[in-house]
Amino acid sequence: MPLPKxxxxxxxxxxxxxxxxxxxxxxxxxxxxxxSDPSNMNWLTGYDGWSFYVHQAVVLPVDDDPLWxxxxxxxxxxxxxxxxxxxxxHPYPDHFVQSEACxxxxxxxxxxRARGWDRRRIGVEMDNYYFxxxxxxxxxxxxxxARIEDAKSLVxxxxxxxxxxxxxxxxxxxxxxxxxxxxxxxxxxxxxxKCDLVAExxxxxIRGTADFGGDYAAIVPLVASGPEASAxxxxxxxxxxxxxxxxxxxxxxxxxxxxxxxxxxxxxxxPDQRFLDAEKAVLxxxxxxLDVARAGTTCEEVAGAFFSVLRRHGxxxxxxxxxxxxxxxxxxxxxxxxxxxxGDRSVLEPNMTFHFMTGLWMDDWGFEITESFVITDGAPExxxxxxxxxxxxx
Amino acid sequence: MPLPKxxxxxxxxxxxxxxxxxxxxxxxxxxxxxxSDPSNMNWLTGYDGWSFYVHQAVVLPVDDDPLWxxxxxxxxxxxxxxxxxxxxxHPYPDHFVQSEACxxxxxxxxxxRARGWDRRRIGVEMDNYYFxxxxxxxxxxxxxxARIEDAKSLVxxxxxxxxxxxxxxxxxxxxxxxxxxxxxxxxxxxxxxKCDLVAExxxxxIRGTADFGGDYAAIVPLVASGPEASAxxxxxxxxxxxxxxxxxxxxxxxxxxxxxxxxxxxxxxxPDQRFLDAEKAVLxxxxxxLDVARAGTTCEEVAGAFFSVLRRHGxxxxxxxxxxxxxxxxxxxxxxxxxxxxGDRSVLEPNMTFHFMTGLWMDDWGFEITESFVITDGAPExxxxxxxxxxxxx
Numbered sequence: 001m002p003l004p005k006x007x008x009x010x011x012x013x014x015x016x017x018x019x020x021x022x023x024x025x026x027x028x029x030x031x032x033x034x035x036s037d038p039s040n041m042n043w044l045t046g047y048d049g050w051s052f053y054v055h056q057a058v059v060l061p062v063d064d065d066p067l068w069x070x071x072x073x074x075x076x077x078x079x080x081x082x083x084x085x086x087x088x089x090h091p092y093p094d095h096f097v098q099s100e101a102c103x104x105x106x107x108x109x110x111x112x113r114a115r116g117w118d119r120r121r122i123g124v125e126m127d128n129y130y131f132x133x134x135x136x137x138x139x140x141x142x143x144x145x146a147r148i149e150d151a152k153s154l155v156x157x158x159x160x161x162x163x164x165x166x167x168x169x170x171x172x173x174x175x176x177x178x179x180x181x182x183x184x185x186x187x188x189x190x191x192x193x194k195c196d197l198v199a200e201x202x203x204x205x206i207r208g209t210a211d212f213g214g215d216y217a218a219i220v221p222l223v224a225s226g227p228e229a230s231a232x233x234x235x236x237x238x239x240x241x242x243x244x245x246x247x248x249x250x251x252x253x254x255x256x257x258x259x260x261x262x263x264x265x266x267x268x269x270x271p272d273q274r275f276l277d278a279e280k281a282v283l284x285x286x287x288x289x290l291d292v293a294r295a296g297t298t299c300e301e302v303a304g305a306f307f308s309v310l311r312r313h314g315x316x317x318x319x320x321x322x323x324x325x326x327x328x329x330x331x332x333x334x335x336x337x338x339x340x341x342x343g344d345r346s347v348l349e350p351n352m353t354f355h356f357m358t359g360l361w362m363d364d365w366g367f368e369i370t371e372s373f374v375i376t377d378g379a380p381e382x383x384x385x386x387x388x389x390x391x392x393x394x
Numbered sequence: 395m396p397l398p399k400x401x402x403x404x405x406x407x408x409x410x411x412x413x414x415x416x417x418x419x420x421x422x423x424x425x426x427x428x429x430s431d432p433s434n435m436n437w438l439t440g441y442d443g444w445s446f447y448v449h450q451a452v453v454l455p456v457d458d459d460p461l462w463x464x465x466x467x468x469x470x471x472x473x474x475x476x477x478x479x480x481x482x483x484h485p486y487p488d489h490f491v492q493s494e495a496c497x498x499x500x501x502x503x504x505x506x507r508a509r510g511w512d513r514r515r516i517g518v519e520m521d522n523y524y525f526x527x528x529x530x531x532x533x534x535x536x537x538x539x540a541r542i543e544d545a546k547s548l549v550x551x552x553x554x555x556x557x558x559x560x561x562x563x564x565x566x567x568x569x570x571x572x573x574x575x576x577x578x579x580x581x582x583x584x585x586x587x588k589c590d591l592v593a594e595x596x597x598x599x600i601r602g603t604a605d606f607g608g609d610y611a612a613i614v615p616l617v618a619s620g621p622e623a624s625a626x627x628x629x630x631x632x633x634x635x636x637x638x639x640x641x642x643x644x645x646x647x648x649x650x651x652x653x654x655x656x657x658x659x660x661x662x663x664x665p666d667q668r669f670l671d672a673e674k675a676v677l678x679x680x681x682x683x684l685d686v687a688r689a690g691t692t693c694e695e696v697a698g699a700f701f702s703v704l705r706r707h708g709x710x711x712x713x714x715x716x717x718x719x720x721x722x723x724x725x726x727x728x729x730x731x732x733x734x735x736x737g738d739r740s741v742l743e744p745n746m747t748f749h750f751m752t753g754l755w756m757d758d759w760g761f762e763i764t765e766s767f768v769i770t771d772g773a774p775e776x777x778x779x780x781x782x783x784x785x786x787x788x
Contacts, residue, residue: 003621003622003624003625003758004621006631048628048629049625049627049628049629050613050614050616050627050628050629050725051626051627052725053523053613053725053726053728071713072712072713073625073626073627073712073713073755074625074626074627076624076625076755077625077626077627077628079625080622080625080628081628093712094712094713094714094735095735095737097713097714097733098717098728098730098733099733100547101737103521124527126526126527126528126531127497127526127527127528127529128526129447129523129524129526130523130524130725131526131527132520132521132522132523132525132526132527133518133520133521133525133526133527133529133530133531134520134521134544134546135521135527136527136530136531137520137527137530150528152528153494193607194607195600195601195602195607195608196600196601196607198600199596199597199598199599199600199601200597202593202596202597202600203593203594203596203597204593205593206589206590206592206593206596206630207589207590207593208589208632212632213587213588213589213590213630213631213632214589215629215630216614216629219444219447220444220610222444227397227398228397228474230397230470231397231443231467231468231470231471231473231474232467232468232471233443233444233445233467233468233471234442234443234444234471234474234475235442235443235444235609235610236600236607236609237400237607238602238606238607318466318467318487318488319465319466319467319488319491320488320491323492330724330725331444331446331447331524331724331725332447334447334492336492339491339492339493341488341489343489343495361467361470364397
């Protein structure tokens with residue numbers, strides 16, 4: 001009995017994605033693409049599953065439908081989640097997995113040879129997760145007649161402008177992150193262990209709403225307090241929350257792998273002046289950035305509007321202030337194309353989606369109030385609906 | 395004011411790890427190691443944080459203390475979590491992050507040149523997360539006088555035999571996974587949404603016990619039901635659990651990044667004969683495997699003992715049946731050195747730790763009962779304490 005297909009988009013959405021990607025391949029002079037980035041694999045075929053710890057790929061020829069290639073035991077996952085028919089699935093035997101004697105890319109090369117594709121101009125994702133140096137070197141050795149070129153963000157760029165169906169999922173992810181922040185406000189108090197608070201956050205994330213459940217985000221909650229909030233990427237401990245400390249919550253709601261990141265800061269007790277000053281600077285700077293964030297302006301214009309207000313308030317932030325978001329897998333919920341920073345002249349288009357990452361990580365404290373939004377011809381659509389303020393619990 | 399250091403092991407434990415790794419480097423003829431695998435970075439220096447979505451590394455010279463190299467904003471995370479002093483930290487500026495114009499490895503190469511290490515025999519982790527093809531190619535171009543060689547699992551191998559302090563953490567991880575399975579048994583019932591059940595599992599995972607909290611596991615819960623359980627790596631949906639279906643739960647408890655994976659299967663309603671037959675075969679096969687799993691035997695002997703019982707019961711499993719475990723980060727909680735499969739003649743030593751992954755993924759159903767254990771001179775120490783049986787909820 002064939003396994004039931006469970007696709008999250010209608011076929012014509014996948015067809016449009018494929019057409020768009022093939023046009024970009026032609027423009028880049030590529031006639032085959034090896035797509036290792038799990039976000040790109042999902043976007044092209046629907047393939048979903050936590051199998052990206054082994055080598056796998058979607059192979060997209062410019063003149064044919066894609067192939068799924070992966071570990072034998074994951075072929076059933078492809079049968080269920082990807083729109084591809086049986087004859088487009090190429091599982092490899094298990095002895096290739098984490099072996100000192102052979103590499104899975106030897107198997108992929110044999111698949112390409114069997115289809116007569118080993119003399120093509122092949123694009124590989126040189127700097128994407130999870131295309132390793134060994135994968136690259138193995139392909140070079142196995143495919144001496146191919147021309148192997150870097151196509152690292154070719155598919156990522158095709159994902160930048162979202163379809164209406166994708167925006168529906170991102171708005172659902174926004175409802176999830178609203179529920180997560182509501183839970184934090186409800187349970188946060190001095191004395192409770194940080195791990196117990198994070199347990200509540202993850203419960204809210206996955207439970208989602210009464211109408212739909214949540215998915216796992218590509219990053220776990222980043223929830224540092226006090227001096228540790230000077231480091232943006234610490235996770236949590238089992239120490240109790242303390243009065244007189246600020247804690248930021250960098251979290252995302254996720255629905256069918258689509259993300260809506262949203263950060264807020266909560267101060268337990270009477271906040272010191274630094275937090276009040278940061279709130280003022282960040283909210284004013286964010287308003288300035290959102291004011292220019294519309295179709296036709298550039299990434300650096302949005303960043304510039306934010307940074308100039310921040311500087312006027314005496315804050316120096318030496319890192320980018322945002323990035324595009326959408327479908328993703330660990331370890332990153334960003335799309336890794338544009339950045340909101342000086343020098344990035346990418347022009348914003350309607351239905352591009354960004355996380356405006358206006359976080360401040362100072363010498364011994366940190367502060368985050370952020371928003372995720374959709375570019376339109378007018379004011380951006382703010383995805384979440386969580387109060388945009390420093391929350392003080394006294 | 396300097397940030398407070400929060401180390402999870404005493405300094406002499408880190409010293410022993412460093413000494414052990416340097417001996418392996420000497421044996422391999424390497425005088426510098428670039429360690430990109432976040433598990434290896436943590437094991438050598440204590441460095442912890444969800445920053446592995448950007449390029450970062452620990453650089454270990456054979457004749458000196460290691461360096462931490464990473465994104466500027468993550469230096470405070472290194473100050474807090476790694477034992478390294480200030481002068482061993484090398485942050486890179488933010489414009490290197492996800493840029494089309496430059497690559498972070500150009501910065502690392504300049505650090506190596508400044509220290510006079512650019513003519514060394516340098517080992518890189520060719521097939522580890524997150525050492526990309528572009529990272530490798532950039533190093534080759536930037537360090538023409540170095541000899542760059544593959545050292546992909548050099549550090550991973552040093553991690554195989556656990557210290558007593560590490561075993562304490564793994565036993566705590568086992569308490570966490572016991573609590574997770576207890577929660578599943580408590581709340582699992584027909585009609586509840588799968589996402590609500592997973593929310594409970596994640597709540598139990600992170601809440602941990604009254605004595606210590608849990609950490610995030612390197613893999614999210616894999617919890618497929620019915621025909622979807624034929625695919626080992628699907629995550630979850632918001633569909634309700636159904637009577638008459640089996641569900642496997644492949645989950646791990648985690649404490650300070652140390653894992654104890656443990657899988658169980660629950661059948662709602664009267665189990666069909668296939669599940670009862672699978673339970674019998676897997677439990678008998680596992681007992682046979684555990685019976686030979688002790689210091690001095692090989693990986694393939696353990697696998698062989700299991701597979702021969704399985705075959706006698708008419709089950710064919712065409713993938714490996716286990717791997718070493720310990721400290722890890724997404725996307726994998728395995729150590730990626732040994733495998734319990736034919737052909738792997740690695741000899742077991744006391745305090746090696748394995749997940750005996752005896753799962754079966756059939757054409758349209760699946761079944762998992764697994765154990766994690768510590769090798770001793772006698773019978774292995776079984777880490778978890780969850781009933782080893784198919785659970786039927788009628």
